[in-house]
Amino acid sequence: MASDSRKQPRWIAPQAHDVELPKLKIYNSLTRTKDDFIPLDPAGKTVTWYACGPTVYEDAHLGHAKNYVSTDIIRRIMRDYFGFNVKFVMNTTDIDDKIILQARRQYLLARFKQEHAEEEAVSDTVLAEVKAAFLQYVGKNLPSLSGNTSPETFSEEVHKAYKETLQNQSVTVDNLLLRAHIGTAQLAAEALQAPGTAPEFFAKTDDVLLPYLDALHGASIDSNNHDIYLDLSQKFERRFFEDMTALNVLPPDQLTRVTEYVTQVVLFVGKIVANGFGYATADGSVYFDIDAFEKAGHTYCRLEPWNKNDAALLADGEGSLSKGTSMKRSPNHFALWKASKPGEPAWDSPWGRGRPGWHIECSAMASEVIGKTMDLHSGGVDLRFPHHDNELAQSEAYWSTPDCHVQWANYFIHMGQLRIRGLKMSKSLKNYTTIRSVLSGKDWTSRSLRICFLLMPWQDGIEVTDELMKAVVGWEGKLNNFFLKSLDLSKHLRPDAEGQDVGVADQQLLKSLEKAKADVDAALCDSFNTSAVMRTLSDLVTEANSAEKLANDTIISLARWVTRIVTIFGLDPEGDLSNPERIGWSGLDIPGEAKPYIYPASQLRDKVRTLAIGSAIDHEAIAKLADEATVAASTSTDTSEPYSLVLQQFRTNVKGLGVKKASAKDLLALCDQLRDVHLWNVGIYLEDRNSPLPALVRPLDRSLIEARKEQESVATAKAMAKLELEAKEAEKERELRERAKIDPLVMFKTAEYAEWDDSGIPTVDAKGDVVSKNRRKKLVKEWEKQKKLHDEWLVMQKTA
Structure with a gap:
């Protein structure tokens, strides 16, 4: 590399290899273009990758799922499709400002509750403390309220002060924050007026107590007591990886935690200072000197140069506990080492007791584990600035020398965010849903979530809409159907296809398969374009479904290839790429405890249907079939009882x-009832097929459920429309009957007319004008029609 890096382009491509590499291009945040991927490994096999992991202080939400599932998809493609040996390193941030605040507050709250645990009711002392906490919370977060606000007047005053904002339904950060603060204070106000039991009281007041107790006692926490913080971070790190396992996300090859690398962080900061790119301040903090870095020929803020002076992002990067006075030389300089304030955890360093800055942890750990250069660095798109820009700067400040400027990471990839009504998920906005709650519900599974992310480009944001959910259900349902029929075909040769030669339809489908393989390769080489791959798979399956009388081998070959691709994408936690004959994914079979009962029931149903459809029903044979239907296993358990019944x-x-x-x-109605009611209620569906094929036994999936909902919705709509029509007709009939009671002699005796003839037909209107001939003609027609109706009514009355 040239000695004067200022003469080099901003992007310095890795050296070309003699070995043949995949023609893979990756969208690189460093260049904001798709660059040829050339690994550092001279053999072209090993790829080093460092991923920014979570800050573990609460349960992971769907936004985290989007980031880490998208990362996992790319990692699997690199490993299982392109054949790279990926060394994947990820960190968990187990100490930072958020963790410190959360852990300290939870510790103080638990201590406060423990001090009052023996009190049978909520004491006056507790009420006084919580009222003070309530007033502090309101004063800080709802400044438009008067200083005399009390729990009793809170609702009324909020309505007056924030009426316009509360009526405004626009989704903005300020609006959501305000609503969150009002909701928190409202719960506390209700609890103070009606305390109830201690658990009920604290459930409503915890959120106002947490910042209050921290403001009072946070500074008294022993800085050497790291367990307060590690207990919290270790708990949520464990829960995070449980969530990742549930999402079928591969574990990292190596996991790093900042508290285990404090010594390396101190040495890393020391070298940056020695190289002239950092400085210590009188309070014991150390800051990165951006001015010195740029003066030496380096470029700062390469990922998002337009945000270089964004004060809000810079402040967010420094952490909430860093607000206030600072001794740094420039507002855009950032902390490498933070002097610990009272109540914050601390470690020894040459500059005094302190703790690592947020950005330095990843630079030190990645450099320690991977070295001075790496292939890939990844994270959420919100980490580009300032986090990754600062990582890049301080790492190059550490590794570079005046004669050689080192590029620390060659490719940065950033995953798009998952948004709700246009806003990033945020715990402070309370607009997030945890992964656990999503997977415990009925709407989403690990597979459907991954399909959702695969359908969209990994670098783009996702807005989960009804249309996207329908696309997910449709795609998964189509593949389920295809795999089920392919598996059935592989187990039971279709009679009309046995020994069949490869025909025109087979040749066309095999050509489509080869084209699909080429299209998938092109898409994956195009910066892992999974959305294009998903369309290709869907189109191929559609073509296979519409083709007639295909040879068994054609369908099976296609199914095995599709299986390989969906397995590479991580859509099957039981996927096995070492088995080339595998077809489908997990979840296509009914539960094992159901099989001894459901298969005999389905077989009995098939035989009954065959006999019922015949020209003459053999009832004795049907009764005998019921006796012959035996259970395939003698053992019975509680879980098998519903199927046995x-x-x-x-x-x-x-x-x-x-x-x-x-x-x-x-007989056929009974067979339908078994399929549509009894088996449906235990999560199993029978798909009837043309004779002599038996019904296909399969578990219910979302597409079947949605299809039935749609059918029921259509049927309900038709029934409602019929009822409405009948009601209208009935109303018309009632009106006609009432009208028929009116004697034509008096029907026109209204204020509109002044004179009438002997039949009651108007001759002069109310103004004194003679009724015109045309008008009289129309009135006569109405009169004659009414007379006919009335005469018929009179006859009916006499008959009655």
Whole structure:
């Protein structure tokens, strides 16, 4: 590399290799273009990758799922499709301003509750403390309220002070924050007026107590007691990886934690200072000198140069505990080492007791584990500035010399955010949903979430809409159906295809398969364009479904290739790429405890349907079939009982209809009831097929459920429309009957007219004008029509 890096371009491409590399391009945040991927490894095999992990102080939410699942997808493609040996290193931030605040507050709150644990009711002392906490919270977060606000007057005063804001339904950060603060204070106000039991009281007042107790006692916490903070971070680190396992995210090859690398951080900061790019201040902090860095020929803020002087982002990067006075030389200089204030954890350093800055931890740990250069560095898009820009600067300040400026990371990749109504998920805004709560519900599974992220470009943000959810359900349902039929075909050769030669349809589909393989390769080489791959897979399956009388081998070949791709994407936690004959993904089979009962029930149903559809029903044979339907296993457990009951009931019903010599309609209705009600209720569906193929036994999936909802919705709409039509017709009939009661002699005796003839037809209107001939003609027609109605009514009255 040239000695004067200022003469070099901003982007210095890795050296070309003699070995053949995949024609992979990656969208690189450093250049904001798609660059050829050339690993540092001369053999072109090993790829070093450092990923910024979570700050572990609360449960991970869907925004984290988007980041880490997208990262996992790219990692799997690099490893399993392109064949790279990926060394994947990730950190967890187990000490920073958020963790310190959260852990300290939770510790103080637990201590406060413990001090009052023996009190049977909420004491006056506790009420006084919580009232003070309430007033402090309101004063800080709801400044438009008067200083005389009390729990009793809170609701009224909020309505007056924030009426316009509360009526404004626009989704903005300020609006959501205000609503969150009002909600927190409202709960506390309610608790202070009606305390209830201690658990109920604290459940409503914890959020106002936390900052209050910290303001009073936070500074008294022993800075050597690191366990207060590590207990919290270790708990949520464990829960984070449980969530990642549930999402089928591969664990890192190496996990680093900043508290385990404090010595390396101190040495790292020391060298930056020695190189002339950092300085210590009188309070014991150390800051990065951006001015000296740029004067030496380096470029600062390469990822987001337009945000270089963004005060809000700079402040956010320094952390909430760093607000206030600072001794740094320039507002845009950032902390490498923070002097610990009272109540903050601290470690020894040459500059005094302190703790690592946020950005330095990743630079020190990645450099320690990977070295002076790495291939890939990743994280969420919100980390580009200032976090990754600062990482890049301080790492190059550490590794570079006046004669050689080192590029620390060659490719930065940043995952797009998941947003709700246009806003990033945020714990402070309370607009987030945890991964645990999502996966415990019925709307999303690990697979459907991953499909959702695969359908969109990894670097783009995602807004989860009803349309996107429908696309996810449709894509997954299509693949489920295809895999189920392919598996069934591989187990039971289709009679009409056995020994069949490869025909025109097969040749066309095999050509489409080869094209799909080429299209998938091109898409994955194009910066991991998974959305294009998902379209290709969907189109290929659609073509296979629409083709007629395909040879077994054609379908099976296609199914195995599709299986390989979805396995590479991580859509099957049980996926096995070492088995080239595998078809489908997990979840296509019914539960093991169901099989001894459901398969006999399905087989009995198939036979009953065949006999019922025949020209002459053999009722004795049907009754005998019910007796012959035996359980495939003798063991029974609590989990198998629902399935056992389904079989028993169906056998009893079949035998009863056989004895009664029931009609074909009744027999077929019973078979439909088994499929649509009893099996549906235990999560199993029977898909009827043309004879002689038996019904396909399969678990319910979201697409089947949504399809039934749609059918029921359509049926409900039709029923409602019919009822409305009947009601309108009935109303018309009622009005007609009431109208028929009116004698035509008096029907026009209204204020609109002044004179009438002997039949009651108007001759002069109210103004004194003679009714015109045309007008009279129309009135006569109305009169004659009414007379006919009235005469018919009179006849009906006499008959009655």
